[in-house]
Amino acid sequence: MLTLLGAFLLSSVVMPVLVRWMGARAFFIAALIPAGAFVHALMLTPQVLHAASAPYESVEWIPQLGLNMSMHMDVLGWVLTLIVTGVGALVLLYCRWYFHDDSVGLGQFAAVLLGFAGAMYGLVLTDDLVMLVMFWEVTSILSYLLIGYYRRRAASRRAALQALLVTTLGGLVMFVGVVLLVVDAGTSSIREILALAPTGPIVDAAIVMLLVGAISKSALFPFHFWLPGAMAAPTPVSAYLHAAAMVKAGIYLIARFAPIFAFSGPWRPILISLGVFTMLLGGVQALRETDLKRILAFGTVSQLGFFSVVIGYGTQAAALAGLALVIAHALFKSALFLIVGVIDRQLSTRDVTELSGVGRQAPVLAVTAFISVASMAGIAPTIGFVAKESALTALLDDAQGGSVWGLVALIGIVLGSMLTAAYGARFLWGAFFSKRDAQGERMPDTAWPGPPLGFVAAPIVLAALTLAAGIGAPALDAALQGYAVTATPGLDHAGEAAEGPGHLALWHGLEPALGISIVSILLGIGVFLLTRRTGWERRPRVLPFTAADAYYAVVRAIDRLSVLSTTLTQRGSLPVYVGTIFVVFVAAEATALLASDIDRIQLSAWHTPAQIAAAPLMAVAGIFAVRAQKRYTGVVLVSVTGLGMVALFATSGAPDLALTQILVETVTMVTFALVLRRLPSRMGEHNASVGRIPRALLGIGVGVTMALVAIVATQSRVAEPISTLFPKLAYELGHGKNVVNVALVDLRGWDTMGELSVLVLAATGVASLVFVTHRADLLAATKTLPKATRRATRSRPLVETTDGIRFQTSENRSSPRAWLVGGTNMKPENRSILLEVIVRILFHTIIVVSIFLLFSGHNLPGGGFAGGLVAGMALVMRYIAGGRWELGAAAPTDAGRLLGTGLVLAVGSAVVPLFFGLAPLTSRFWEWELPGFGHMEFVTSTIFDIGVYLVVIGLVLDVLRSLGAEVDRQAAALRSAQDASTPSGTDRPRGVSI
Structure with missing residues (x-):
C-alpha cells in the first residue's frame, strides 16, 4: 500500500x-x-x-x-x-x-x-489521524487546481477559490478537533482510538470540530454552495471529485467514527438535522436548474445529505445500508456526470431548453442514463434500490422502536426520495426527450454526431456495475457485514436491541419499506410533471438570499475590514509603522507581565566588575545616538553599544561570542558607511506627526518591557534548561570542546540551517534592490566581447578600469606591478600608498587566519561564522584600499555562487545521513595518526561549518558588490553623464562626492 x-x-x-x-x-x-x-x-x-x-x-x-x-x-x-x-x-x-x-x-x-x-x-x-489531516488538505489544494483548470474564465477561478476557502476552513477546524482527540486518547492511531472509544467534554468538542470538517468537505448545509459552483471544472473532474472521491472524504470520516461516536451528545442532532435539510434543499434547487451538470450537482448535494443521515445514524443496519448507498452513488452519479460530458462535447451545450430528441439518436447513451437514474431513484434491480430499501427499513425499525431521531430521519428521507425521483426524471427529460417550443410546436431533433465507442465506454461500465451489484446483493452483503457489526445494534419493532444488521437483498418480500419507496417514486414523478407544467425554474426563489450570498457577503466584509485596517495603519510613514508594532508589543507583553509573579523575581545588581562600567556606557551611548545630529555620529554611537556587549561576553566566559560580536559590529559599521555615504551627512528636520515626548515614552516603554520579559522568562522556568547539558553533549555527541560552535553546527544545527536561509535571502534582497538584472553584470558583459578576449577571461581574473573592462594579459603583466591592481585606476588624491602596502601584506595572512578559525572552531574560539566574517573583512580592506576595481581582482567570482555552494554543503551534510538510516545532521567522528602531523581528527559537521563559512563570505561580498562597487559604478556613470551635458567652461554642479 x-x-x-x-x-x-x-x-x-x-x-x-x-x-x-x-x-x-x-x-x-x-x-x-x-x-x-x-x-x-x-x-x-x-x-x-x-x-x-x-x-x-x-x-x-x-x-x-x-x-x-x-x-x-x-x-x-x-x-x-x-x-x-x-x-x-x-x-x-x-x-x-x-x-x-x-x-x-x-x-x-x-x-x-x-x-x-x-x-x-x-x-x-x-x-494515523495526523496523516489523514495532511491528505485531507492535499485534496483541497489539488481540487483547487482541478476546478480552476480553465484559468482564463473568471467563473472557474472564482469557483476554485471558493471551494478552497470553504474546505480549507473546515479542514483547519477539523485539525483542532484531531489534536483534542489525539491528546485525550493518547494516540493518533485510528484503530486504537476506535478501540478506546473515548468520552467526555473534550471528546464532545472534538466531535463537533470533526463534523465541521466533514460537512464542509461533503458539501452539507451551510457549506453546500461550493459544490454547484465547482461545476465550472471539466466534466471528468466533476465525475471523479464530486461523485466518487472528494465529497466522499467527509462521508468517510463520518463512517469511520460513527460506530463509537453516534450516540455521543452532539453527533446525531448535527448530522440528522443538517443532513435532512441539505437533502431537501438540494432536491428543490435541482428542479430549478436548466443546466444538466448543475441538476446533477444539486442532486449530489441532496444525496450527500441522505448519506450523512443514514451512515451517521450509527446503528448496525444503518451502517450496512449507508455503505451500500456510498457504493451505489459512486456508480450512478459518476456515470451520469460522464454522460453529461459526452453530450457537452458532442453538442457544445448542456441546456435542457436546447436539447431535443437526443435519446432516439443515442439509444445506448439513453439506456445507460436511465439505468443510472433508476439507481439514483431507488428502482429495482439496481444497487440503489437495494441500498435505499435497506436504509428505509433500518430507520423505520428504529422509529417504531421509539427513537425520535429515527422518526425525523425517516420523514426527511421519504420527502427527499420524492425529490430525487423528480429531479431524476427532469434530468432524463432534459437530456434525451423531445420537447416543444413556447408555441406548442415540436422542436426539431438536435443533430447528434456519434461519439467514439471509447468515449462512452466508462459510463456503460459503471451502469453495468450498477445492475450487477443490485443483482449480486447477497455477495455484497457478505462483504459489508464486517463494517456493519462494528456499530451499535439498533432497535426492533418492540423497542428491543435488534439482532444483527440485517441483510442486503434484491427482494425482501412485501415490506413497508418497499411500499414507502414506491409511493415516493410515484409522488416524485408527479412533482416533476407539476413543476414542468408550472415553469418552476422561472419562479423567483423563496428565500431572499442563499448560503452563497452569505459567503460573498462575508468575503466582502473581510475586504472592507482589510481596507479599513490598511487605511488606519499603512499611512506611508515609517514612524507610524514602527510605532504601531511597538504599541502592540508593549500592550501584549505588559498584559502577560501583569498576570505573572513579578514580585517573586530575584535580581542582583551585577556579577562582574566589567558590567558596572560596560552597562552605563552602553546606556549613555544609546541616549547620545538618539540625540545625534550627524548620521555617522549616530552609527558610531550605536556601535559602542555593540562593543559593550563584546566586553560583557568576554568577561562572562564567552570568548567565542565576544569574537563573533566584534566581527559583526565591524562588518555592520562598514555596511552602514556604504549606505550613508549617499545620504546627507546631517539629519533632516524631523516633522513627525507624534511629538517628541510620546516617542520618548514609547521608547522607554519598549525598553522596560523587553527587559522585564527577559528577566521574567529566565526566572520562570519549570524544568531544568537543556543548555546545562550542552558542554557534556558537545563533547560526547559533537566531539568538540567549543560549546558554541558545536551547538551551531550539530546540537542546534536546524536553527543554523534556518539562519543560513535568512542570510541568503538577505543577500539576494540587497542585490535585487541595487542590480537591475544580475549580480554579475560585469561578468555577463564578457559574452559580447570577441572570442579571443572571452578565452582570456577563462584563465585571468576580470578587472574593471575607469575605461570599462580589461583583462590581465601578457602585455599588462609585463608592466611594473602596483601594490594593488585597483590602485592604478584611482585618482591620486583618493589613494593611500601606505594603506595599499598594509592591505597587500595583510590580506593573505587574514585569509589564512580565517581558515584557521574555520577548522579550529570545533575546539577553540572560532568556527565557520567567525572565519567567514574575518575573510569578509579582508575583502572589505581590499575594497577600501582599491575601490571597486580591487574588489573585482580580489574576488573574481559571483557572490551568488558562494552563497549557493555554501547552502548546498550545509543541506548536503543534513541530508546525507538519511541514506544511512540516521537522523538528519547526524555527525560522525574519525581520528588517526598521520606521519609528520601526529594525531588528526575529523568531524563531519565540519562540512556544515564550511557551508556556513562560504555563505558568510558570499553575504559580505554581495553587500560590497551591491552597496559598494555597483553604487560606485552608478555614481561614476551619473558624473560622466553630467559632464557630457555641461557646456565647456561651465562649472559642474556640486554634489555628494563618491
Whole structure:
C-alpha cells in the first residue's frame, strides 16, 4: 500500500513529460496506476474480510511524537479504495477522448488529477489521524487546481477559490478537533482510538470540530454552495471529485467514527438535522436548474445529505445500508456526470431548453442514463434500490422502536426520495426527450454526431456495475457485514436491541419499506410533471438570499475590514509603522507581565566588575545616538553599544561570542558607511506627526518591557534548561570542546540551517534592490566581447578600469606591478600608498587566519561564522584600499555562487545521513595518526561549518558588490553623464562626492 502511494506520487511527477510526448493518449498510462491499485485491493479481499488478518503497513515518521505513516485496509477502507481507484481509472481513460492533444495545460491537469487520486488513496487507508489531516488538505489544494483548470474564465477561478476557502476552513477546524482527540486518547492511531472509544467534554468538542470538517468537505448545509459552483471544472473532474472521491472524504470520516461516536451528545442532532435539510434543499434547487451538470450537482448535494443521515445514524443496519448507498452513488452519479460530458462535447451545450430528441439518436447513451437514474431513484434491480430499501427499513425499525431521531430521519428521507425521483426524471427529460417550443410546436431533433465507442465506454461500465451489484446483493452483503457489526445494534419493532444488521437483498418480500419507496417514486414523478407544467425554474426563489450570498457577503466584509485596517495603519510613514508594532508589543507583553509573579523575581545588581562600567556606557551611548545630529555620529554611537556587549561576553566566559560580536559590529559599521555615504551627512528636520515626548515614552516603554520579559522568562522556568547539558553533549555527541560552535553546527544545527536561509535571502534582497538584472553584470558583459578576449577571461581574473573592462594579459603583466591592481585606476588624491602596502601584506595572512578559525572552531574560539566574517573583512580592506576595481581582482567570482555552494554543503551534510538510516545532521567522528602531523581528527559537521563559512563570505561580498562597487559604478556613470551635458567652461554642479 505504501509502495502504491509512492507510485501515485512518482507517476504524477512524470505525467507532464508523457503528455508532452504522447498527447491525450498519455491518459492510458495514467490509468494504469489506479487500475493497479484496484486490482491490488481485490487481491487483498480474503484478508480484508477476515478482520484478524486485515492488511497493515507502517513506517516511522516522527517517532518522538508517536506519528507513523501507517496504512490499514479494513472493510470500510477497502470499499472506499475500490471506489477511488476503480472510478479513477475509468475517468482517466475517459479523459483520452474528452481532451484534445493540444488542450492547454493538459500535462499539469493529468499530473494533478493523478496526484489527487493518490491523495484520496492515502486518505481512506491511513491509520494515523495526523496523516489523514495532511491528505485531507492535499485534496483541497489539488481540487483547487482541478476546478480552476480553465484559468482564463473568471467563473472557474472564482469557483476554485471558493471551494478552497470553504474546505480549507473546515479542514483547519477539523485539525483542532484531531489534536483534542489525539491528546485525550493518547494516540493518533485510528484503530486504537476506535478501540478506546473515548468520552467526555473534550471528546464532545472534538466531535463537533470533526463534523465541521466533514460537512464542509461533503458539501452539507451551510457549506453546500461550493459544490454547484465547482461545476465550472471539466466534466471528468466533476465525475471523479464530486461523485466518487472528494465529497466522499467527509462521508468517510463520518463512517469511520460513527460506530463509537453516534450516540455521543452532539453527533446525531448535527448530522440528522443538517443532513435532512441539505437533502431537501438540494432536491428543490435541482428542479430549478436548466443546466444538466448543475441538476446533477444539486442532486449530489441532496444525496450527500441522505448519506450523512443514514451512515451517521450509527446503528448496525444503518451502517450496512449507508455503505451500500456510498457504493451505489459512486456508480450512478459518476456515470451520469460522464454522460453529461459526452453530450457537452458532442453538442457544445448542456441546456435542457436546447436539447431535443437526443435519446432516439443515442439509444445506448439513453439506456445507460436511465439505468443510472433508476439507481439514483431507488428502482429495482439496481444497487440503489437495494441500498435505499435497506436504509428505509433500518430507520423505520428504529422509529417504531421509539427513537425520535429515527422518526425525523425517516420523514426527511421519504420527502427527499420524492425529490430525487423528480429531479431524476427532469434530468432524463432534459437530456434525451423531445420537447416543444413556447408555441406548442415540436422542436426539431438536435443533430447528434456519434461519439467514439471509447468515449462512452466508462459510463456503460459503471451502469453495468450498477445492475450487477443490485443483482449480486447477497455477495455484497457478505462483504459489508464486517463494517456493519462494528456499530451499535439498533432497535426492533418492540423497542428491543435488534439482532444483527440485517441483510442486503434484491427482494425482501412485501415490506413497508418497499411500499414507502414506491409511493415516493410515484409522488416524485408527479412533482416533476407539476413543476414542468408550472415553469418552476422561472419562479423567483423563496428565500431572499442563499448560503452563497452569505459567503460573498462575508468575503466582502473581510475586504472592507482589510481596507479599513490598511487605511488606519499603512499611512506611508515609517514612524507610524514602527510605532504601531511597538504599541502592540508593549500592550501584549505588559498584559502577560501583569498576570505573572513579578514580585517573586530575584535580581542582583551585577556579577562582574566589567558590567558596572560596560552597562552605563552602553546606556549613555544609546541616549547620545538618539540625540545625534550627524548620521555617522549616530552609527558610531550605536556601535559602542555593540562593543559593550563584546566586553560583557568576554568577561562572562564567552570568548567565542565576544569574537563573533566584534566581527559583526565591524562588518555592520562598514555596511552602514556604504549606505550613508549617499545620504546627507546631517539629519533632516524631523516633522513627525507624534511629538517628541510620546516617542520618548514609547521608547522607554519598549525598553522596560523587553527587559522585564527577559528577566521574567529566565526566572520562570519549570524544568531544568537543556543548555546545562550542552558542554557534556558537545563533547560526547559533537566531539568538540567549543560549546558554541558545536551547538551551531550539530546540537542546534536546524536553527543554523534556518539562519543560513535568512542570510541568503538577505543577500539576494540587497542585490535585487541595487542590480537591475544580475549580480554579475560585469561578468555577463564578457559574452559580447570577441572570442579571443572571452578565452582570456577563462584563465585571468576580470578587472574593471575607469575605461570599462580589461583583462590581465601578457602585455599588462609585463608592466611594473602596483601594490594593488585597483590602485592604478584611482585618482591620486583618493589613494593611500601606505594603506595599499598594509592591505597587500595583510590580506593573505587574514585569509589564512580565517581558515584557521574555520577548522579550529570545533575546539577553540572560532568556527565557520567567525572565519567567514574575518575573510569578509579582508575583502572589505581590499575594497577600501582599491575601490571597486580591487574588489573585482580580489574576488573574481559571483557572490551568488558562494552563497549557493555554501547552502548546498550545509543541506548536503543534513541530508546525507538519511541514506544511512540516521537522523538528519547526524555527525560522525574519525581520528588517526598521520606521519609528520601526529594525531588528526575529523568531524563531519565540519562540512556544515564550511557551508556556513562560504555563505558568510558570499553575504559580505554581495553587500560590497551591491552597496559598494555597483553604487560606485552608478555614481561614476551619473558624473560622466553630467559632464557630457555641461557646456565647456561651465562649472559642474556640486554634489555628494563618491
